[in-house]
Amino acid sequence: xxxxxxxxxxxVGVGGAMVLALGGLGLRWLGSGYLLRAGEVAVGLSVxxxxxxxxxxxxxxxxxxGFPGGAELxxxxxxxxxxxxxxxxxxxxxxxxLELLEHVxxxxxxxxxxxxxxxxxxxxxxxxxxxxxxxxxxxVAIGLKQLVQICYYADARVWPAIGYDGPWIxxxxxxxxxxxxxxxxxxxxxxG
Amino acid sequence: MIRQGHELDRDQRESxxxxxxxxxxxxxxxxxxLAEQGRSVVLVEQGGYYTKDDFxxxxxxxxxxxxxxxxxxxxxxxxxxxxxxxxxxxxxxHYWADSYRTPPDRLLEWRxxxxxxxHSEEALAPHFAEIExxxxxxxxxxxxxxxxNLLVERGARQLGWHVARVPQARKACxxxxxxxxxxxxxxxxxQLVTYIPRAVAAGARLYSDLRAERLEWSGxxxxxxxxxxxxRATGRPRGPTLRVExxxxxxxxxxxxTPDFLLRQGLKAQLPxxxxxxxxxxxxxxxxxxxxxxxxxxxIPAAWGVEEFRLARYHGPRRVFGRPSQSRYxxxxxxxxxxxxxxxxxxxxxxxIGRAHAELMRQLPKLGGTICWIDDVEPxxxxxxxxxxxxxxxxxxxxxxxxxxxxxxxxxxxxxVGAKQVLFGDAQDTRIERAEQIEAAVRxxxxxxxxxxxxxxxxxxxxxxxxxxxxxxxxxxxxxxxxDNLFVADPSVFPSPPSVDPSLTILAFSRxxxxxxxxxxS
Numbered sequence: 007x008x009x010x011x012x013x014x015x016x017x018v019g020v021g022g023a024m025v026l027a028l029g030g031l032g033l034r035w036l037g038s039g040y041l042l043r044a045g046e047v048a049v050g051l052s053v054x055x056x057x058x059x060x061x062x063x064x065x066x067x068x069x070x071x072g073f074p075g076g077a078e079l080x081x082x083x084x085x086x087x088x089x090x091x092x093x094x095x096x097x098x099x100x101x102x103x104l105e106l107l108e109h110v111x112x113x114x115x116x117x118x119x120x121x122x123x124x125x126x127x128x129x130x131x132x133x134x135x136x137x138x139x140x141x142x143x144x145x146v147a148i149g150l151k152q153l154v155q156i157c158y159y160a161d162a163r164v165w166p167a168i169g170y171d172g173p174w175i176x177x178x179x180x181x182x183x184x185x186x187x188x189x190x191x192x193x194x195x196x197x198g
Numbered sequence: 199m200i201r202q203g204h205e206l207d208r209d210q211r212e213s214x215x216x217x218x219x220x221x222x223x224x225x226x227x228x229x230x231x232l233a234e235q236g237r238s239v240v241l242v243e244q245g246g247y248y249t250k251d252d253f254x255x256x257x258x259x260x261x262x263x264x265x266x267x268x269x270x271x272x273x274x275x276x277x278x279x280x281x282x283x284x285x286x287x288x289x290x291x292h293y294w295a296d297s298y299r300t301p302p303d304r305l306l307e308w309r310x311x312x313x314x315x316x317h318s319e320e321a322l323a324p325h326f327a328e329i330e331x332x333x334x335x336x337x338x339x340x341x342x343x344x345x346x347n348l349l350v351e352r353g354a355r356q357l358g359w360h361v362a363r364v365p366q367a368r369k370a371c372x373x374x375x376x377x378x379x380x381x382x383x384x385x386x387x388x389q390l391v392t393y394i395p396r397a398v399a400a401g402a403r404l405y406s407d408l409r410a411e412r413l414e415w416s417g418x419x420x421x422x423x424x425x426x427x428x429x430r431a432t433g434r435p436r437g438p439t440l441r442v443e444x445x446x447x448x449x450x451x452x453x454x455x456t457p458d459f460l461l462r463q464g465l466k467a468q469l470p471x472x473x474x475x476x477x478x479x480x481x482x483x484x485x486x487x488x489x490x491x492x493x494x495x496x497x498i499p500a501a502w503g504v505e506e507f508r509l510a511r512y513h514g515p516r517r518v519f520g521r522p523s524q525s526r527y528x529x530x531x532x533x534x535x536x537x538x539x540x541x542x543x544x545x546x547x548x549x550x551i552g553r554a555h556a557e558l559m560r561q562l563p564k565l566g567g568t569i570c571w572i573d574d575v576e577p578x579x580x581x582x583x584x585x586x587x588x589x590x591x592x593x594x595x596x597x598x599x600x601x602x603x604x605x606x607x608x609x610x611x612x613x614x615v616g617a618k619q620v621l622f623g624d625a626q627d628t629r630i631e632r633a634e635q636i637e638a639a640v641r642x643x644x645x646x647x648x649x650x651x652x653x654x655x656x657x658x659x660x661x662x663x664x665x666x667x668x669x670x671x672x673x674x675x676x677x678x679x680x681x682d683n684l685f686v687a688d689p690s691v692f693p694s695p696p697s698v699d700p701s702l703t704i705l706a707f708s709r710x711x712x713x714x715x716x717x718x719x720s
Contacts, residue, residue, distance in 0.1 A: 066551045067552075092268060186431035
């Protein structure tokens with residue numbers, strides 16, 4: 007993310023917080039009420055960021071009509087793994103992107119945190135970000151969209167729905183980072 | 199001998215004739231030439247060492263193993279996705295195997311406009327002949343053309359555009375379509391199966407999972423390179439170091455990696471052009487839904503390529519990279535290819551979210567598309583900011599003109615061969631169904647940051663060649679200005695994009711560099 011992007015992020019964050027304060031919701035709203043679900047572990051992301059990522063996954067790849075839902079595939083844990091394995095700069099950008107997403111709805115016509123909106127409203131907010139005139143919103147939305155969608159469509163459990171016959175090499179050979187991450191998740195009592 | 203990071207438990211020392219940083223096309227071929235001439239060589243590679251047995255054709259697994267930044271890195275404003283190798287063999291392990299000689303017109307431009315000496319068509323011809331033998335380069339034959347390839351060939355002929363078989367570096371290709379995930383059959387003739395084994399057989403020692411961090415100096419000479427072993431699981435330093443003392447050091451860390459490394463050595467003050475003049479071949483994609491199945495994910499990515507627009511057409515003299523325009527741009531300035539993406543990447547670059555996106559992906563067998571490698575004219579730059587690499591890549595000016603023309607031509611061809619819908623893949627999800635909609639659709643496409651999905655697979659120019667440090671970083675022998683024994687052998691030295699896939703140009707230039715290094719170590 008560029009320096010300009012960072013400045014915009016701060017401005018948007020401040021703007022969002024002001025909107026919230028005016029709405030009488032208070033600062034408690036900004037950081038509380040985030041709970042992991044059974045089997046989830048936050049390794050690369052904070053608990054809050056993981057909850058936002060889960061909300062995003064539900065909006066971007068909801069499943070149905072032959073498609074498995076992103077939540078059912080454990081996609082949020084896969085995203086946590088990517089952030090954990092990414093270099094420091096990229097991981098920091100992804101975390102910032104999720105933080106911005108969580109607090110952006112008041113600037114796009116929806117009062118409430120992103121993770122507290124209905125799935126339909128989350129989709130609407132995200133579409134508005136993609137089509138926004140503000141570069142930062144598009145940059146954040148495109149980055150998150152691509153991360154979620156590549157993780158989803160690269161998953162073998164999705165392939166029957168899209169008519170993809172899969173790799174010719176039958177045995178998956180996970181990278182060292184995946185094995186190390188799985189170990190960490192296991193040690194912390196997660197499902198991975 | 200190849201030693202991987204996990205095999206190194208304590209600090210190591212080496213003393214050799216030549217130390218090479220990076221094992222892609224530039225570093226591996228130079229190492230092989232020098233080792234076969236009897237020089238002692240150490241190769242240092244930041245990425246891991248993987249063979250065909252590690253290539254499982256799963257996109258995420260392979261992005262983690264062989265792609266720099268796990269495929270997540272982008273330019274500073276998120277306009278282009280950065281694609282580069284991070285493994286023994288470098289980007290040649292995930293490239294498409296397209297293997298063109300540098301076009302003579304581009305070599306002439308480099309000589310006449312940029313003053314490059316010793317890299318003429320005649321000087322490079324014997325190198326190209328040898329490289330083509332070593333890599334088994336041949337034009338793609340009919341059995342390698344998938345349906346999308348055939349549609350591009352047919353469309354180009356229908357529109358009167360010059361189309362040709364793409365020269366390929368392959369042996370007994372099975373046509374799995376997983377070139378970008380590393381070849382599981384050793385059919386693609388990457389550095390992993392060509393010059394690296396040759397270098398090692400001739401005695402070169404290769405250290406993988408080792409980040410080159412610091413050069414030590416003795417006056418105008420580099421005296422040693424110090425690197426740190428990385429933990430492959432996390433990419434973070436693990437503890438042990440390697441110190442290589444050498445008579446000559448060659449930096450071949452790639453179009454992004456080499457300027458990055460040299461900038462971190464604090465050389466910008468002496469070499470003001472370092473990190474400037476970056477090009478990346480930004481590549482716009484256009485997608486299409488056909489009535490018929492095209493199964494674009496199988497067989498080789500590009501058996502046929504449209505060469506009609508490789509050189510841009512101007513009303514007046516043609517514009518040169520980094521120089522102001524003196525003529526009115528008419529069209530072209532890109533190579534035009536069929537596209538090939540496995541479902542993960544395709545899903546990520548197709549427009550939209552939710553159910554609408556899923557319905558698009560449900561049509562996967564009927565989804566095809568094309569891609570253009572833009573021959574940049576507006577330079578970008580690489581800088582280090584707070585320890586982090588920053589890439590600035592303008593899509594405005596002449597680059598923007600070429601992007602728009604490439605979108606138009608791709609839509610034109612796809613509709614001409616029966617696409618029922620063409621998708622530009624932009625954030626606004628622009629789609630058209632008829633040729634008369636092309637002009638208006640392309641006119642409204644925004645080139646503001648992140649509005650389009652563009653790859654950046656062929657970086658170079660950040661340590662360009664020239665006569666003096668006022669306008670370049672290395673001289674005609676690939677030696678860094680002002681230093682007696684520091685060389686660069688990769689696309690960073692190109693003064694402008696080669697206008698075709700750069701692999702053969704890198705290999706041929708590396709042989710010129712190898713001759714200069716050999717002379718200093720005889």
